[in-house]
Amino acid sequence: MSRERYDVIVIGAGLGGSACAGLLAKRGLDVLLLEKNRVAGGKAMSLAKNGFRFTAWVVIGAPVRDNYYQRVLDELGVADLAELVVPGTQGSIYRNPAGRYSMLPDMPVGETDPNVIFAWLEIPEHRRPAALEFFAELTFMPSEKIASLEGRSFASWLDQYDLPLSLRAFLTSLCCDGMFMVPSDRLDAAEAIASLQEMFLKGGGVFCKGGFGRVAEAYCEAVRRFGGTVQMGTRVERILVESGKVAGVRTSDGRTYRAPVVVSNAGIQPTVLKYVGEEHFEPSYVDYVRSLVPSYALLGYRYFLSRPVTDRPYGVIFSDTSPWTSDRLERAARGQASREGVVYYEVPSNYDPEAAPPGKQILLTGSFCPPDPDLPREEIQAWADAGERILFDAFPELPAAIEDKDLYTTRSVANATRDSAMPGVGGETIGLAQVVGQAGTKRPRIESPLEGLYFTGADAGARGVGTQMAIASGIRAAEIVWERRRHGR
Known part of the structure; x- marks a missing residue:
């Protein structure tokens, strides 16, 4: 039975909100966690259909070692409720200029071998020493130098750098387009390099059996176990x-819950412009919030297959020309350039035997599109068709x-999250x-x-990549709220 007064109200049971709520409840605060959906997870919620179970769209966790998912599961004592899995292999596919598709050879997790990558990317022998020197500089760049690149x-x-086109495409397609969902000509260099280092040194490709929503659900259970709601x-x-301070929330069913602290996992722009209201902020802050730029969106399909078509758990399909630039994205959105770019895929049943009925397979895809939830139907289909053509070329048996x-779209994401x-x-x-x-210190x-x-x-x-960045924010938010409460602020 819910009450009306709490120490803290957290809005949204995404990975950041649920982690924050769990950590505050563990510290002894009376926490109320409110979620508009029937399941936790936010942009990484888990779904089920006809015996299949999966994260709602492609979500590939990185880094593997010392990851935030496990760190918080362990701290909250709920590690038994969500099982992380590291497949150890991936299936990224490079299409060379002649149109031939080839898959990245296997390498041990966290042991990226540049020479294997160079051969796969068909980089000539005489260009490999310079490419290796670049790879070493990127991988072992000191943190002070990385920080100096913020703003570039x-x-x-x-x-x-005089990089082979295929190596540059690898870095932007496999790593940066997918990790950040922004074109590299706008992506902050310090953010990119720090995250690439973590992926190269600690591995990339961690998943959760049953979907990442299981992790958020475990955090929610921790809230309950520590006395929260x-x-x-x-x-x-x-x-x-009230009187220039947060006083609580009102829900769509007309109920009011009181608390002196509200932590919103619903997004800064919706929180300020919709849930609180512009009138409670200085105009300069409202202008700042309105000026904030979103990432691009994923759009793609969930394929429910009668039989397996690949033994790979995930990957990206790319070519020398597939990485996005701001200009090409804008022209593609206007129908003035090809919408074919990078395609990401995930096969949950290849790392979770219970993700599909026996003998069947589920394959998820995702490719770039604008973040507008009101994209016209014909534009949605054009973006979806572009990604599907690439997928079918790479997997002709599919x-x-x-x-x-x-088909999931930007409207699907907005409705659910x-x-x-x-x-x-x-x-x-x-x-x-x-x-x-908008990155690092900004x-x-x-x-x-x-x-x-x-x-x-x-x-x-x-900072970091997607879901783990959200959890890192949840950890930090819990620390800030707790410290301010301890000091009576």
Whole structure:
């Protein structure tokens, strides 16, 4: 039975919100966690259909070692509720200029061998020493030098090197386009290099059996075990403000819950512009919030297959020309350039035997598109068709094995996760983009100007890749709220 007064209310049971709520509950605070959906996980929620189970869309975790998923599961004592798995292999596919597709050879997790990559990318022998020198510089760059690159685009940093086109495509397609969902000419170089280092040295490709929503569900269970309250299917309509301070929330069913602290995992823009209201902030802060740029979106299919078509757990399909630039994305959105680019795929049944009925397989795909949740149907289909053509070329046996397929779109993402508070925004895959001016020391703060209001999730206060960045933000938000409470602020 829920009550009306709490120490802290957390809005949204995504990975950041649920981690924050669990950690605060463990510290002894009376926590209420509200989630509009019937399941936890946010942008990484788990779904099930006809005996298949999976994360709603492609989600590939990195790094593997010392990852935030396990760190918080262990701290909250719920590691038995979510089983992480590291397949150890991947299936990235390079299409060479002649149109031939080849798969990346296997390498041990966390032991990236540049020479294996160079051979796969068909880099001539005489260009490999310089490429190896570049690889070493990127992988072992000191943190002080990485920090000095903040404010510079990753593309401009790459431009100073004479890299083979295929190696540059590998870095931007396999790593940066997928890790950050922004083109490299806008991606912050420090953010990219720090995350690439972690992936190369600690491995990439960690998943959760049953989907990453299981991790968030475990965090929610920790909230309950530590005496907190979790209410699913409860949509927050308004964050209440009294005398210039947060006072609680009102839900769509008309109920009011009181608390001096509200931590929002619902996105900075929806929180400020919709749930609180512009009138409670200085105009300059409202302008700042409106100016924040979202990441691009993923759009793709869930293929339910009658038989296996690949033994690989995940990968990216790319070519020398597939990496996106801002200009090409804008022209493609207007129908003035090809929409064919990088395609990501994940095969949950290849790392989780219970993800598909016996003898069957599920394969998820994702490719770039604008984050507008109101994209016209014909534009959605054009983006989807572009990705599907590439997938079918790479896996020619796949079409004949399809029993059913679901298309997920920017509207699917917005409906399930982030409410749209501005035109053209809401369907983004990650949240606020890690572009120059919005990353590192310029990342939006967890603390808001409104007393008692905090942000968590991929939008605020952390760096890294997607879901693990969200958890890192949740950890930091819990620390900030706890410290301020201890000191009576």
